Amino acid sequence: MRALLSRIAALFRRRRLDGELNDEVGFHLAMLEDEHRARGLDARAARLAARREFGGVAQTQEAYRERRGVPWLEDSARDVRYAARGLRRNPGFTAAAVLSLALGIGANTTIFSLFYSLMVRRLPVSSPDELLSLRPSDTRFVQVSYPLYREIAARTDLFAGVIARNSGGRAGFGKTDFIAAERVSGNYFDVLGVQPAAGRLFTEYDNRPGTRVAVLAYDYWQRAFGGNPGVVGRTVDGRQVIGVAAPGFRGIELGRCPDEWLPIEYLNEFANEHIMGFAELVVRRRRGVPVAQVESALTVLLNRYNRQIHSDPSDAYRPKALKQRFEVRQAGVGLSQVREQFGKPLTVLMATVGLLLLAACANVASLVAARGQVRWRETALRFSLGATRARVVRQALTESALIAALGCALGAAMALWGRWYMLSFLPPDLGDSFGSPLDRWVLAFTAGVAALAAVLSGLGPALRFTAVAPAAALRGEPERGGRRRGLRSSLVVAQVAFSVVLALAAALFGTSLAQLRAADPGFANRKVIAITMVLNSRAGQAAQGAFVAKLGAMPGVASVATSQFWPYAARESISTPREVRVPGSERTAQAPAPVEQQDVSDRYFETLGSPLVQGREFSRAEANSERRHEMAIVNQEFVREFMPGGGPRASSAWRETSPTKGCVSGRSLVFLLLEQRPEPIVYRPAPYGDGFCILVAAQHPEALLPGLRREVARLASFGFVREPQTLERQIDESIYEDRLLATVSGCFGVLALLLAAVGLYGVVAYGAAQRSHEIGVRLALGAEPRGVLWMVLRGALWLVAMGLAIGLPAAFVAARAAGAIVFGVRPQDLRLYAATTFALLAAGAMAALLPARRAAAMDPMQALRHE
Amino acid sequence: MALRTFETMGPQHGFGLAKRIQQISGGALDLNQGTLYPALLRLEQRGWIQSRWGVSESNRKAKFYELTRAGRRQIERESEEWARTVALMERFLRAAGEER
Numbered sequence: 001m002r003a004l005l006s007r008i009a010a011l012f013r014r015r016r017l018d019g020e021l022n023d024e025v026g027f028h029l030a031m032l033e034d035e036h037r038a039r040g041l042d043a044r045a046a047r048l049a050a051r052r053e054f055g056g057v058a059q060t061q062e063a064y065r066e067r068r069g070v071p072w073l074e075d076s077a078r079d080v081r082y083a084a085r086g087l088r089r090n091p092g093f094t095a096a097a098v099l100s101l102a103l104g105i106g107a108n109t110t111i112f113s114l115f116y117s118l119m120v121r122r123l124p125v126s127s128p129d130e131l132l133s134l135r136p137s138d139t140r141f142v143q144v145s146y147p148l149y150r151e152i153a154a155r156t157d158l159f160a161g162v163i164a165r166n167s168g169g170r171a172g173f174g175k176t177d178f179i180a181a182e183r184v185s186g187n188y189f190d191v192l193g194v195q196p197a198a199g200r201l202f203t204e205y206d207n208r209p210g211t212r213v214a215v216l217a218y219d220y221w222q223r224a225f226g227g228n229p230g231v232v233g234r235t236v237d238g239r240q241v242i243g244v245a246a247p248g249f250r251g252i253e254l255g256r257c258p259d260e261w262l263p264i265e266y267l268n269e270f271a272n273e274h275i276m277g278f279a280e281l282v283v284r285r286r287r288g289v290p291v292a293q294v295e296s297a298l299t300v301l302l303n304r305y306n307r308q309i310h311s312d313p314s315d316a317y318r319p320k321a322l323k324q325r326f327e328v329r330q331a332g333v334g335l336s337q338v339r340e341q342f343g344k345p346l347t348v349l350m351a352t353v354g355l356l357l358l359a360a361c362a363n364v365a366s367l368v369a370a371r372g373q374v375r376w377r378e379t380a381l382r383f384s385l386g387a388t389r390a391r392v393v394r395q396a397l398t399e400s401a402l403i404a405a406l407g408c409a410l411g412a413a414m415a416l417w418g419r420w421y422m423l424s425f426l427p428p429d430l431g432d433s434f435g436s437p438l439d440r441w442v443l444a445f446t447a448g449v450a451a452l453a454a455v456l457s458g459l460g461p462a463l464r465f466t467a468v469a470p471a472a473a474l475r476g477e478p479e480r481g482g483r484r485r486g487l488r489s490s491l492v493v494a495q496v497a498f499s500v501v502l503a504l505a506a507a508l509f510g511t512s513l514a515q516l517r518a519a520d521p522g523f524a525n526r527k528v529i530a531i532t533m534v535l536n537s538r539a540g541q542a543a544q545g546a547f548v549a550k551l552g553a554m555p556g557v558a559s560v561a562t563s564q565f566w567p568y569a570a571r572e573s574i575s576t577p578r579e580v581r582v583p584g585s586e587r588t589a590q591a592p593a594p595v596e597q598q599d600v601s602d603r604y605f606e607t608l609g610s611p612l613v614q615g616r617e618f619s620r621a622e623a624n625s626e627r628r629h630e631m632a633i634v635n636q637e638f639v640r641e642f643m644p645g646g647g648p649r650a651s652s653a654w655r656e657t658s659p660t661k662g663c664v665s666g667r668s669l670v671f672l673l674l675e676q677r678p679e680p681i682v683y684r685p686a687p688y689g690d691g692f693c694i695l696v697a698a699q700h701p702e703a704l705l706p707g708l709r710r711e712v713a714r715l716a717s718f719g720f721v722r723e724p725q726t727l728e729r730q731i732d733e734s735i736y737e738d739r740l741l742a743t744v745s746g747c748f749g750v751l752a753l754l755l756a757a758v759g760l761y762g763v764v765a766y767g768a769a770q771r772s773h774e775i776g777v778r779l780a781l782g783a784e785p786r787g788v789l790w791m792v793l794r795g796a797l798w799l800v801a802m803g804l805a806i807g808l809p810a811a812f813v814a815a816r817a818a819g820a821i822v823f824g825v826r827p828q829d830l831r832l833y834a835a836t837t838f839a840l841l842a843a844g845a846m847a848a849l850l851p852a853r854r855a856a857a858m859d860p861m862q863a864l865r866h867e
Numbered sequence: 868m869a870l871r872t873f874e875t876m877g878p879q880h881g882f883g884l885a886k887r888i889q890q891i892s893g894g895a896l897d898l899n900q901g902t903l904y905p906a907l908l909r910l911e912q913r914g915w916i917q918s919r920w921g922v923s924e925s926n927r928k929a930k931f932y933e934l935t936r937a938g939r940r941q942i943e944r945e946s947e948e949w950a951r952t953v954a955l956m957e958r959f960l961r962a963a964g965e966e967r
Contacts, residue, residue, distance in 0.1 A: 020930070021904070024881060027929045028900065031882040034925065053900055060901030067905040067912075 021064055029054055079398035086399060093371060094403070096758065097364045101407025101453050103751055104360030106414030107353040108449050113419055113442045115346050120441075121333065124248045126193030127284075128332035130160070131252075132294065134281040136302070137325040146278040148305055155301070158294055160286050161191030164264055164279035165252075179220065182251055182258035183279075189215075189245065191284050192252070197221075199232035199243030206242075206263040213263065214239040218247040220259035238717055252282060253335040282331050291328055298326040344821050345737045349744060351814075352505055356748050357453060359498035363755045364457035366491040368400065370766055372465030379465060393462045400458025401451075408450035415446070425740040460487065488763050489799055495759045496803020496840060497810065499752035504811035504836045506742075506749030508822055511832065513742035515824030516735050525609030526728035527701045530566060531694040531712055533721040540718030547715060548689040554707075556698050561607040564599040564691040580682065582642040595638065599686035605633075607697045618685040628685040638680035701726050738823065753839065756803075757847035764796045765851035772858065779860035789856040796848030800840055807840075808833060873916060874942055878933035880923060881907060907932060915941050 032050035033043075041049060051057070087094040122128040134152070136144065143166070144152075153162040164185040186204035194201070197218050206213055216224075216231070221244045225231045231241050239262070250257040264279060285294055302324055310318040372379070382392055464487050535544050551560045580595050582588050602620040605612055613636065622628060698704045708724045715721050732739070768775070775788055815827035825832070872887050873879060879887070884907075885900040910916045915938030923929040934942075 023928065024904065024930045025901070027880065027923070027927055028882045028885070030927060031923075031925070032900075055901035057901065060904055063902070063905045064908060067908045 017068060018061075018065075021061060025054075025057060025060065029057075075394075076398065079395050080402060082395065083399040083402045087402060090371070093367055094406075097367050097403045097457075098406045098410060100360040100363045100367075100755060100758075101404055101450070101457070102410035102414060103755075104353075104357035105404075105407050105411030105446060105449050105453060106418060107356050107411075107748065107751075109411055109415035109442060109446045110418035110422060111346065111349045111353045112445050113415060114422060115350055116442055116445070118343060118346060119333065121439075123192075123252055123332060123334050124194075124246075125252070129330070130284045130287065131192075131331040132283050132285055132291065133329045133331040133335050134283060134298065135327045135329070137323075137327050143278055143280050148302075149278055149281065151301060151305060152281060152283075152298070155297065158283075158286060158289055158297055160284045161187055163188050163191050163282045163284075165282060166264060166279050179224075179259035180257060181214075181260050181262050182253075183262045183264045185264055185279070188261065192249075194249050195246045197244045197246050198229050199241070201243050201245065202261070202263055211263055212239045213242045215261040216241055216244045217250065217257070217259050217261075218244055219250070219257075224259075252331065280335075282335070291330075295326065295328045298328065302326055345741045348505075348741065348818055348821065352502060352745055352748055355498050355501055356752055357449065358456070359495050359502070359752045359755050361453050361456040362491045362495045362498065363759050364400075364403065364453070365461050366488050366495070366759050366762060368396075368458060369461035369464065369488050369491065370762055372396070372461050376465065383466075389466050392466050393459075396462035396466070397454070397458045400462070401454040404450040404454035404457070407453065408446060411450070412443070412446055422740060422744065425736050425743070488766070492756070492759045492763050492799050493803045493806065495752075495756040496800050496844070497807035499749070499756040500804055500807025500836055500840055501811045501814050502745070502752040503749040503839055504808075504815060504832060505818065506746045507832045507835055508815055508818060508825065508827060509738070509742040509745045511825040511829075512822035513735075513738045516738050523608035523610040523727075525607065525697055526726070526731070527698075528608060528727050529696040529698065529701050529705065529708065529724050530727050530730060531696070531708065531722070531724045532566065532692055533694070533712070533715060534692055535715065535718040535721075540715070543715055543718055545689050547711060548694060550711075551694070551696060554704075556700060556704050558697045558699060559603050559607045560688075560697070561604040561695045562601040562686075562689055562691045563604055563693045563695065564686065566693050580642075585642040587642060593642075596681045598681060598683050599691055600633075600683050601686055601688040601690070604683070604695070607695045609697070620688055623685040624687050628687075631685050633683040635681045635683075638682065641680050696724075737821075741821070753843045756840070757843045760796055760799065760844055760847040761851065763799070764792060764848045765854075767795065768792055768851045768855040772855070775855050775858060776860045776862075779858065785856040789852050792852035792855050793845065793848050796844055796852070797841065800844035804837055804840060808837070811836065873932065873934045874939070878921075878931045880921075880929040880931050882929070884932070910938070913941075914938075 029047075029050050032053055033046045036046035036049045037043065054060075123131070125131070134144075149162070149164050152159075153164075155162075162185075165188065166183040184202065186202045186207045189196075189201035196215075198221075199215075201215055202213075205211075214236075221227055221231070232243060234241055245261070251261075283294075285291070303322060306318075306321040306324060310321045312318070379392060383389075533544060535541055548560065548562060551557060580588065580592055587593055602618050602623050605617055612633070615633070617633070618628070618631060622631065696704070696708070705724060705726075712721050712724055778788060779785070811833070812828070815832070819827040872884055872891075876883070876887060881903055882900075885903055907916070907918075911918055911932070915935060916932045917935050918930050918932045921929060921931045
């Protein structure tokens, strides 16, 4: 170790140390000379004798230097300088190679940095691995009731702390500004081990009803208050700010970063009801308690709880309730709906960028191989001067490493931009949760990718072009070109194969997106504004009532309706299905069937622009009267499933949990929109103003939105409200993964095509140059230029065809794997493959045409004379 | 061997060391004297000797090498090891001799 340090130190004092060595050797020689002179030799003879006795001065110095420094380091430094000189002298080659690798590395870093934030990184809390999230297995209930929470919180034998939290709502803080809030139990920060950056954080005491306090997120504090500590203790919009959470802590749900935390109010009017809508649970398990034990203990607890709640044996939900379990998941990487939705596309993209990197490496390898051919003589000369093959390969690899390093730097810069670009696809409140762009793991990954790229792109060509017979080369004998051309050709074939896969992925996801966009959501009025609010208090509901009453009279509003849930849910069911029995239906003869249900006000279908196929909408009077229990509107899926043959009859009576009469069939209004097969739905009348969703149709929705936002923001102090937005916009946001996949894989596909074209161009141009003599002879002998053109083109298209032969089956396998996340397009659709093949052939022909035309237009005399 | 020389003779320059080794070995180890210097460098890198510039007996500028404390320890260690090796060899040779 010490020796190594002194050696490295010696590198920096080379000149001085060389001088010292000279002095020392000089002294030795002088002493020897003295000795010999003392024995009676004359000065010249004495000097020669001294030299003889000492041995080779130069050898000694070289051996000494080798001992002194770190030879491989010095050699490497020399290699790097040499490679840098070479790259500077070939700016075209350098730019092409660096750019290729930068694209590959940048794409990989971009996707990995997102992948890492989403899938790997731990929350900045103490011992994140002890955190678990508990979810009832019936996915309709993400949340549990307050009494159930109390029971679980009492299990101190299992848990060191149980957090109740509610997220997803947006609360106004300041009159017009929408900010995200998370409502939490008082032990939230304690259990997570998060410290305040200013002021204090919550205690259980803050959960009393009417405690109007708030804790700010550090980022929000910086953004909205300039990090002013004076804001602590101040009352802002009816809430006293008591503190600021530690920097870097962004809540525990990725994709939902709260700007502020508010205490859950335990004891409001709803608190003791057994509604599975109080809060989500995140627990810290006691050290040493295995997850399996937590799971089984909770299953027992939940079963006992449900037995009490659903004690009535005729309760239709009882059998299901008793089957419920808790799903216990690790929460150390944060809870996330984004992860579940976005994770799969990201995994697909990870694979895609891997391919892109391979394509880029193949491109660079082919460029390097081309250069190796040019430097053929040089290599041969180095061999004959005694360089070992390992030494020459090392030199070549240094060059690849240098290219990769440059590519890495450029790629990292591209990744910063790429990441920003990708996040711009996400709905805004999801995008900001991905945190710091490039942390050390991501950078380590980038460096690893770059190293891999250096080896992949450098080793093959280096081994190939160092396999030369120096003597033959120096004599000027032509190289045995066949094998060498073979390497470059197979690299191009590989590139074509990679780009086939990428181009097909682009076609697949592009088609899927187009299909999604064109999908019929079941309503015409896409510009309808949807407002969601959950105001769980009497005062809140009064305020909501006043708001909806005012809405109808607002200028510019064409029609207003309310419903229990959103008119669509992109991917998950959000209603509680009801069990129904339909007379005359085979399906419900034995047991009732579950059917999605939506409670809607009058004018619901009119507002959405979804005229009924048959029958009519409820009137407001009907919806407010007791008669509403006897009415329903069903969709066409319902008719198809439960009323076969008979068709909809207004008189047909059917039962659900309570007897209902009267049935009017609606058009196939897709409640579970897009991606999912429409399911049978029953629409039941509900008084105007009930429910969480308000729909507003207007002639000019954009003009109406700002006013609505202000109104809704005012209601935020009562609970959760979501920013009003047109359904069109919300649907577009809901299919962000598809937009992202289509756009990004489209970019990658084009890039890969470009890389393949460049590679092909290089090979064809080089091949044509090599054959210029032969082509010259052919032309001189009267060959048609067109024939020559075709001859060169044919070679290129043959390479493309081979690439297709490898790439298409691979693409088929890849498409099958991605089949689960595409919509409205089958991965085995032949048109996709035809389009891909055409794109590749076209790109290949374009790339080859230029050098082919140059070859055909050659002046035969000049070519022959040149030889 | 070089270390031992330094131990017995104190600080020495490279020329002196070469002479001394010639003397001891009685010309049996007649290497090129130049090879001495890389060896000295190695000892210095290991921290067993240290060097400084001084003036020789003939009034020339010369680099003197001397043992460090680590070097002295190293001599002890090597002597011990040498002794052990010799003992082992002796035993081995004796055993081989008896067998014969």
